[in-house]
Amino acid sequence: MEGKPVSAQMEVQENEISLKDLVGYLKGEVKYLKSRWLVILGIGVVAALLGFAYALVKKTTYTAISTFVLEDGSKGGGLGQYAGLASLAGIDIGGGGGGGIFQGDNILELYKSRLMIEKTLLTPVVIDGKQQLLIDRYITSNNLLEKWKKGDNISTITFTGSPGNFSRKQDSIITDLTNKFNEKMLSVVKLDKKLSIIKVEVSTTDELFSKVFNSKLVETVNNFYAQTKTKKSYQNVQVLQKQADSVKNVLGSAITGVASAMDAAPNANPAMSTLRVPSQKRQVDVQASSAIYSEIVKNLEISKIALRQETPLIQVIDEPVLPLPASKVSKLKGMLMGFILGVVIVSLFLVGKRVIKQIMA
Incomplete structure (x- = not known):
């Protein structure tokens, strides 16, 4: 059996020596840390106390969760049988719509848009028997006005009125x-990419605000979504309804x-055809108007069928119910996490x- 090449043997020896050096080095560092155990323990205790203080100061977070299923109504379906008839009249019933601006995951981004959050924050609600805007509730529960007094010299601010007339400061706060x-x-988020179930979570330190804001946000976005999806068909219905009312008149x-022409000559002489001309003209108008009105x-x-067909089905599955799930850092957990973190950092x-000292030497 042939032995290993000399170079290979030297490489193995070098690797073994390096490994031994590494193990020895680690043992030396561990021994050094043991010699400084009092410092490490002291820092760990201080960090544990800081973790305890954090657990005391940290407010409880309440999470409101809503889930709903979204079924898009723009697939056309039974509208195919009406498409030919509608096209003859020059009407786009919108049955073959396709995606539109809300196709795919765009509705998820709609929830995060400034417009939807602003509309929700400016919604008047009744909480604890008091009617107020959601944004006012959030400012009060988080003591933001006191912070703004010190930092931005804002002693009072209101968000009533049209958002289009807001000041620069009001727009900045909402942003x-x-x-x-x-x-x-x-x-x-979507619970599953293959499903149309969407989950909305809102987490704040105000339990009632979390619940109401979650419900109002889902309501605001879903209403906006449905109105925008059906806007074109709704406009078609409005135009046709006006035309129908006009022709009916x-x-x-x-x-x-x-009737007036016939009453003017109730016993017209059959030999005098000119007496029947006014009623016959009116009769032609009736026949023409009847045909137009019918179409x-x-x-x-x-x-109207197209409008109903394009209206998306939005069915809420779960709504936030009090008491909401609460998240609170326990004192024991805060101390333990602080102690471990302190020991690791000081080590x-x-x-x-x-190491730096050894290198510099």
């Missing part, structure tokens, strides 16, 4: 709150004209300081 919600307090006038009504009903600091 800051929108960013804060998106970063820390609001979560919108014309038809009523024509029928009244026929418009038919197209109006088709457009790394001591080892790093020793």
Whole structure:
């Protein structure tokens, strides 16, 4: 059996020596840390006390959770049989819509948009028997006005009125709150990419605010979604309804004209055809108006079907119910986490300081 090449044997020996050196080095560092156990223990105790203080100061967080299923109504379905008839009348019933601006996961981003969060914050609600805007409730429960007095010299602020007339400071506050919600307090996800179930979570230190804000946000976004999806079909229905009402009035006038013309010559001489001309003209108007009205009504009903077909089905599955799930750092957990973190940090600091000292020597 042939032996290993000399170079290979030297490499193995070097590796073995390096491993031994490493183990020896680690043992030396551990021994050094043991010699400084009193310092490490002291820092650990201080960190544990800081963790205890953090647990005392840290407020309880309440999480409101809503889930709902979204079924898009823009698939066309039974509208195919009406498409040909509607196209003859020059009407786009929108049955083959396709995606639109809310296709895919865009609705998730809609929940995080400034517009939706602003609309929700400016919603008047009744909490604890008091009617107020949600944004006022949030400012009060988080003592923001006191912070603004010190930092921004804002002693009072109101958010009543139209958002379009807000001042620069009001817009700035809403923008800051929108960013804060998106970063820390609001979560919108699909439970499964293959399903249409959406989960909305809102976490704040105010239990009632979390519950109401969650419910109002879901309501605001879903209403906006449904109205925008059906806007085109709704406009078609409105136009056709106006046309139907207008033609119906014309038809009523024509029928009244026929009756008036016949009353003007109730016993017309059959030999005098000119006496029947006014009533016959009115009769033509009645027939023409009746045909037009019939077609418009038919197209109006088709457009109403399209509107119902395009209206998305949004069914809430779970709503936030009091008491909400609470998240609180316990005192024991705070102390334990503080102690471990303190020991790790001071150990790394001591080892790093020793290594630097050895290198500089």
